[in-house]
Amino acid sequence: MINIAILGFGVVGSGVAEVLKQNADSITQKLSGEKINIKYILDKRTFPDHELGDRVTTDFEKIVSDPEIVMIVETMGGSHPAYDFSKQAICAGKNVVTSNKEVVANYGTELLELAKSHSVNYLFEASVGGGIPIIRPMWECLAANKIQSVTGILNGTTNFILTKMIEEGMDFDEALSLAQCLGYAEANPAADVEGMDTCRKICILASLAFGTAIDPKNVHCEGITKISSEDVAAAETLGYSIKLLGKAEKRAEGTYIITAPHLVGYDNPMSGVRDVYNAITVCGNAVGDVMFYGRGAGKLPTASAVVSDIIDIARVCKEPMTWTFSDEDTCMDHKNAPVRFFVRTNDPNAKDYFAGCVFCDCEDGTYAFITDEDTEFKLSEKLNNISVLSAIRVL
Amino acid sequence: MINIAILGFGVVGSGVAEVLKQNADSITQKLSGEKINIKYILDKRTFPDHELGDRVTTDFEKIVSDPEIVMIVETMGGSHPAYDFSKQAICAGKNVVTSNKEVVANYGTELLELAKSHSVNYLFEASVGGGIPIIRPMWECLAANKIQSVTGILNGTTNFILTKMIEEGMDFDEALSLAQCLGYAEANPAADVEGMDTCRKICILASLAFGTAIDPKNVHCEGITKISSEDVAAAETLGYSIKLLGKAEKRAEGTYIITAPHLVGYDNPMSGVRDVYNAITVCGNAVGDVMFYGRGAGKLPTASAVVSDIIDIARVCKEPMTWTFSDEDTCMDHKNAPVRFFVRTNDPNAKDYFAGCVFCDCEDGTYAFITDEDTEFKLSEKLNNISVLSAIRVL
Numbered sequence: 001m002i003n004i005a006i007l008g009f010g011v012v013g014s015g016v017a018e019v020l021k022q023n024a025d026s027i028t029q030k031l032s033g034e035k036i037n038i039k040y041i042l043d044k045r046t047f048p049d050h051e052l053g054d055r056v057t058t059d060f061e062k063i064v065s066d067p068e069i070v071m072i073v074e075t076m077g078g079s080h081p082a083y084d085f086s087k088q089a090i091c092a093g094k095n096v097v098t099s100n101k102e103v104v105a106n107y108g109t110e111l112l113e114l115a116k117s118h119s120v121n122y123l124f125e126a127s128v129g130g131g132i133p134i135i136r137p138m139w140e141c142l143a144a145n146k147i148q149s150v151t152g153i154l155n156g157t158t159n160f161i162l163t164k165m166i167e168e169g170m171d172f173d174e175a176l177s178l179a180q181c182l183g184y185a186e187a188n189p190a191a192d193v194e195g196m197d198t199c200r201k202i203c204i205l206a207s208l209a210f211g212t213a214i215d216p217k218n219v220h221c222e223g224i225t226k227i228s229s230e231d232v233a234a235a236e237t238l239g240y241s242i243k244l245l246g247k248a249e250k251r252a253e254g255t256y257i258i259t260a261p262h263l264v265g266y267d268n269p270m271s272g273v274r275d276v277y278n279a280i281t282v283c284g285n286a287v288g289d290v291m292f293y294g295r296g297a298g299k300l301p302t303a304s305a306v307v308s309d310i311i312d313i314a315r316v317c318k319e320p321m322t323w324t325f326s327d328e329d330t331c332m333d334h335k336n337a338p339v340r341f342f343v344r345t346n347d348p349n350a351k352d353y354f355a356g357c358v359f360c361d362c363e364d365g366t367y368a369f370i371t372d373e374d375t376e377f378k379l380s381e382k383l384n385n386i387s388v389l390s391a392i393r394v395l
Numbered sequence: 396m397i398n399i400a401i402l403g404f405g406v407v408g409s410g411v412a413e414v415l416k417q418n419a420d421s422i423t424q425k426l427s428g429e430k431i432n433i434k435y436i437l438d439k440r441t442f443p444d445h446e447l448g449d450r451v452t453t454d455f456e457k458i459v460s461d462p463e464i465v466m467i468v469e470t471m472g473g474s475h476p477a478y479d480f481s482k483q484a485i486c487a488g489k490n491v492v493t494s495n496k497e498v499v500a501n502y503g504t505e506l507l508e509l510a511k512s513h514s515v516n517y518l519f520e521a522s523v524g525g526g527i528p529i530i531r532p533m534w535e536c537l538a539a540n541k542i543q544s545v546t547g548i549l550n551g552t553t554n555f556i557l558t559k560m561i562e563e564g565m566d567f568d569e570a571l572s573l574a575q576c577l578g579y580a581e582a583n584p585a586a587d588v589e590g591m592d593t594c595r596k597i598c599i600l601a602s603l604a605f606g607t608a609i610d611p612k613n614v615h616c617e618g619i620t621k622i623s624s625e626d627v628a629a630a631e632t633l634g635y636s637i638k639l640l641g642k643a644e645k646r647a648e649g650t651y652i653i654t655a656p657h658l659v660g661y662d663n664p665m666s667g668v669r670d671v672y673n674a675i676t677v678c679g680n681a682v683g684d685v686m687f688y689g690r691g692a693g694k695l696p697t698a699s700a701v702v703s704d705i706i707d708i709a710r711v712c713k714e715p716m717t718w719t720f721s722d723e724d725t726c727m728d729h730k731n732a733p734v735r736f737f738v739r740t741n742d743p744n745a746k747d748y749f750a751g752c753v754f755c756d757c758e759d760g761t762y763a764f765i766t767d768e769d770t771e772f773k774l775s776e777k778l779n780n781i782s783v784l785s786a787i788r789v790l
Contacts (some may be wrong), residue, residue, distance in 0.1 A: 020537050025539050042410050058423060060652075109720045125536060131682035133528075133536030141520060141528030143416050146421050151790070209716040212725050220729045231785045234739050234763035237755050242787060254727035261739045263789040269688060272667055284696045285687065286414045286699035287526035290528030293664060294685035304681035307539030313493075323602040325504045330607050332649035334615045342658045360632050368629035369657075390626045394658040395546070395665075 002031070003068045004039040007078030007085055009047065009056070012099050012126070015043075015053055015303030016073055016310075023143050028306070039069060041086075064092045071308060071313055074098040076299050083107045090114045090122065097309040099126035099302055105200035123309040128201045129278050131301030133308075138208060138282055145284025147209040149249040150208050154201040156276030158190040158224050158244045158295045161233075162261075163274045166241055171229045181286040184276055187213055192250045194223035195244060199259040202246025204278070206257055210250055214257060222260040230248040235263050241271040269293075283308065335377040343383065344368045344390040370394055397426070397709050398463045400435040403471030404442065404451070407521070407786045409787055410698030411468055411705075412436075412447055422702070426709050432487055437480075456466060462625045466708055469493040476504045485509045485517065492704040494521035494697055500595035503675055504608040518704040523549065524673050525531050526696030526701075527689040533603055533677055540679025542604040544644040549596040551588040551671030551691040553619050553639045557656075558669045559637060567659045568626045579671055589618035590639060593615045594654040594719075597641025598764040600675070607643055610686060617655040630658050719772065730772040737783040738764045756779060765789055 007014045009150040009301055020027065020036055040055050043224045047053045061262045062071060065127070066086075072089040074096060076082040086096050090111065098104065103111070104127045105375045115122035129152070153159050161247045164175040175195065179185035193199045194273025199221040203214045224244050235242050240263035248257040264271040269291055283289050294359050295301040343350070351359060357369040366389060371379055376393075383391060401408045414421065415431055421504050423430050435450050442448045458464060459480075467484040471477040471737075478498045480492050485712060493499060499522045510517035520530045524547070533542070535700055559570035571588065574580035576689045586592045596618040598609045600726070618638050630637050635658035643652040645762055659666040664686055668674040673691025678684050691698040738745070741761045746754060751762040761785060762782060776787060 017623045021540055023539060023680065030538055050635075101480070109718065110724055112718065113720075132681075132685050133532040136536050137528040137532050140707060141531050141698065141703050143706040144418060144422065144424055144699045144784050146418055181485075202467075210725075211718050213720050218726050226785070227787070228785065230757060230761065231737075231739055231761055231787060234755065234757045235737060236759075238737070238763065238765065239756070240789070241738070241789075245790065247790075249732075251727060252731065253731060254734065255725050256729060256732045258729045258788075261787050263787055265790070268790065269664065269667060272664060274748055284699060285418065286695040286702070288693075288696055290527050290687070290689035292685070292687060295683050298683075300681040301683055304537065304539045304679060307681070308536050311538040312535060321607050323504065323507065323608050325508075325608050328472075329604075330615050330650050331609060332651055334645060334651060334653045335654075336648060337646065337651045342626075342633070342635070343632060360629065362625060362632070364625055366625065366629070368633065369635065374619060390621070390623065392622070392626060392630075392658055393653075393657050394635070395638075395640065395642075395663065 001245060002034055002036050002070060003039040004036060004071040004073055004310065005042065005063045005069050006038060006073045007042040008045040008074070009041050010075065010077070011299050012302050012306065013041070013306070016075060016300035016306050018309045019300060019303045027311060030311060035312065036310065036314060037310055043162070049385055056101065057062065062087055064094065064358055069094060071095040071097065071310060071311065074100055075306065076100065077102070079103055079106060079308045087336050090118050093118055093120060095121045095313045097123045097306055097313065098200060098214050099306050101197070101200045101204060102126040105216050108204065108207065121313050124313065126305035127300050128204050129292065130298060131304040132280065132292050132296065134205070134292050135208065137292065138205070142284050142287060145286045147250070147282060147284055149283045150205045150209050150280065151245055151247045152202060152203070152205065152280035153243050153270060153278050154198045154246050154296065155192055155244060155271050156278060156332040159273065159278070160184050160276045161193070162224060162242055165227070165229055165232045167235065169229060170244070172225065172227060185276060195221045195227050195259045198244055198246045202248055202257065206248035206255060209248065212256055214255065220258050222259050227261055239266050240264060241266070243270060317331035329332055330336060335380070336375055338373045339376050339379065340373050341369060341371045341379055341383070342368065342392045342395040343388060345386055345388055347386040350386045353382060357366065397431050397465060397671045397741055398434040399431060399468055400437065401433060401464040401468045401470060401707065402437040402466050403469070404436050404438040405470065405472070406694050406698045407701065408436070408470035410694035413604070413700045414695060414702045422706060425706055429709065431548070431705065431709060441466050459483055459489065464489060464493065466490040467496055468705065470701065471495065472497070474498055474501060482667045483510065485513055485515055488513055488515060488675060488695045490516045492701055492708065494701050496522040496592070496595045496599060500598045500611050503602065504598065508606050513621070516708050518707065520704050521697050523599050523702035524675055524687065525689070525691040525693060525700040525739045526676065527687050527691065529600070529671060529675050529687050530603065532687065533600070537677060537679050537682060540681045541608045541675060542645070542676045542679050545597070545600045545604050545675065546640055547597060547600065547675035548638050548665060548668050548673050549587060549593045549691065550587055551673060552584065552640060554668065554673070555579050555671045557619060557637055557639065560622070560624055561631065564624060567620065567622060588620050590616045591597055593595045593641045597643055597652065597654060601643035601650060604643065604677070605650055609650065615653050615655070619656050622656055624696050635659060638665060664751055688699055731770055733768045734771050734774065735768050735789040736766045736774055736778070737763065737787045737789055738766060738783055740783055744779045744782040748777060
């Protein structure tokens with residue numbers, strides 16, 4: 001049994017509990033049978049109706065002095081007391097996992113150093129890009145490379161606002177109101193729309209990529225509040241999308257780092273990143289450009305990153321990467337799976353057999369349509385009735 | 396000093412040597428001062444002009460019986476003797492790193508088991524997606540999730556061919572010839588265009604994602620040889636790109652796995668993956684969809700993945716993830732970096748000050764242009780001469 005404590009039972013903290021419960025069986029398997037137990041939850045509020053309600057405490061001292069606690073999960077947000085508690089926990093020999101970009105950006109250097117000297121881990125995958133794996137891949141999977149640059153759409157709220165401005169012609173205020181209605185933006189949206197959130201995250205990525213701490217206070221930071229719908233339209237005419245980017249680049253003169261809106265050309269896959277999605281492009285001198293893409297925020301995506309860090313620490317006696325042989329045939333017959341087919345045909349009967357589908361005329365006199373969903377087996381039988389030029393599955 | 400041997404000094408093997416040399420300083424730093432030494436290269440050919448020419452041998456027994464060798468890098472390709480050498484190496488207590496998807500897909504279960512029982516590593520990041528981090532992120536960073544599906548554009552050659560068919564209206568034979576001319580497709584392109592390469596890779600990913608070995612022989616596999624330019628054009632009319640996908644999904648009935656061309660809607664970021672690029676989308680029950688994107692093949696990208704695996708094994712006493720504090724200001728003034736600006740203005744003098752730029756008229760009577768590249772400092776000075784409505788950097 002691995003005992004942990006969660007500090008802060010808000011969106012992310014309760015998401016961590018949810019993921020640990022929902023995937024308990026597969027997680028226990030990954031830990032060779034060891035179970036993770038949430039022994040304490042630190043929060044000022046009480047949660048009488050929650051099944052973990054009896055673990056809630058306001059007493060941090062009790063947590064940090066409990067020798068059974070090997071790991072502390074800091075999901076409080078804000079610098080204080082999150083930083084102070086993290087420091088105390090590390091000094092008490094506890095591993096710390098965090099989703100708190102403010103603490104990592106402002107105090108990461110000190111806490112990482114402290115963790116090293118106490119032989120514990122300070123892990124922060126969830127602090128950048130929500131559930132997108134980026135911190136560890138950059139550290140481990142791209143270790144062969146000298147990282148030359150990191151560029152990211154790192155804030156879902158502002159990307160949502162810009163998407164609405166681009167696709168629906170909204171102006172900034174209108175798009176911000178919508179984001180607030182949908183719960184994507186807070187009542188006070190300054191940290192998002194003025195770029196500070198993006199700035200903290202690009203500082204974390206740049207510090208890790210280049211090995212030297214970069215303080216957000218030293219980084220030029222512009223938000224998106226001055227972007228007008230006229231800008232968006234004119235950029236579109238020129239073949240660009242406007243995106244709020246964090247950008248860090250190793251140059252002969254030093255590290256070039258900036259947070260600001262940028263025009264991104266349509267040939268760059270980052271230009272197509274919509275809504276609350278995030279994307280981070282890392283350029284290494286061997287690998288070239290690699291991009292990581294996914295939901296950059298949200299309860300379960302962020303919890304996914306936190307829990308993966310928890311598992312990593314719990315895998316003290318690291319299970320090797322593996323899969324097992326199974327005697328049973330675990331694959332189903334692909335003909336029994338539901339699919340849709342794109343069909344190209346010159347058979348006039350097709351419109352009868354596939355009535356209800358939308359038919360589109362092709363230049364060469366043939367026509368094409370997409371079937372409704374059915375098993376491949378049944379669709380193949382139905383397609384046998386007509387003369388088919390092409391049948392291709394639809395994702 | 397960590398002594399390794401490279402089996403097969405072709406494109407990938409020589410790329411590994413190149414990356415180890417080019418990034419020797421940063422790699423040594425990541426290994427706390429320890430150096431990686433290529434003690435042997437196994438190849439039938441000789442390389443008299445290569446600086447490592449004196450390490451070349453045809454004698455595998457000498458390599459595997461040398462107690463100084465802790466790691467063997469298998470970049471031979473093909474099943475035999477690559478599988479046999481890997482097995483022998485593992486049994487002799489050597490760690491093995493490979494880029495060989497054929498061996499991993501066909502013999503991975505056995506070699507992983509064998510490696511476990513001999514307490515050594517068998518790592519294969521380079522076997523799928525070239526330099527794109529995917530194997531380890533799926534295993535570690537998404538460990539909190541139950542993986543529900545993996546879908547990938549896993550073969551650069553076929554994606555190049557399809558891109559040429561989509562964007563330039565080429566037919567299959569024409570696009571294949573071009574791919575062969577450019578060295579993207581081999582003289583015998585069967586493994587690529589008939590889907591076997593994609594099939595092996597999706598089997599590796601599915602085995603890892605779902606924990607049970609999937610044999611490529613049991614997987615339905617269709618290539619792209621039957622795709623016509625008429626199909627491509629009709630799909631486009633309907634709002635789709637045609638992509639060769641490997642697709643594996645956990646369903647109640649078992650694992651649904653298939654290799655086949657699919658229509659991918661324009662709203663899916665995989666539809667925009669062009670040329671020799673690869674992309675893999677993993678769906679986890681907590682994180683949702685995350686996508687990994689980059690060059691799926693090529694000498695240095697593949698070597699990047701191999702060398703990262705080498706570093707991972709060499710980090711026996713694992714250095715914690717960290718960055719250091721620096722007293723000097725390592726960030727340059729962002730005003731000294733070269734940038735381009737998108738400018739929106741209603742100043743009639745702009746065309747004189749920025750002669751040579753292309754101006755575009757906006758609907759509201761203003762006009763927009765993109766400056767030539769210069770330092771932000773100089774461009775700002777120049778922009779002071781005109782009345783500017785917006786100035787936004789261009790990525």
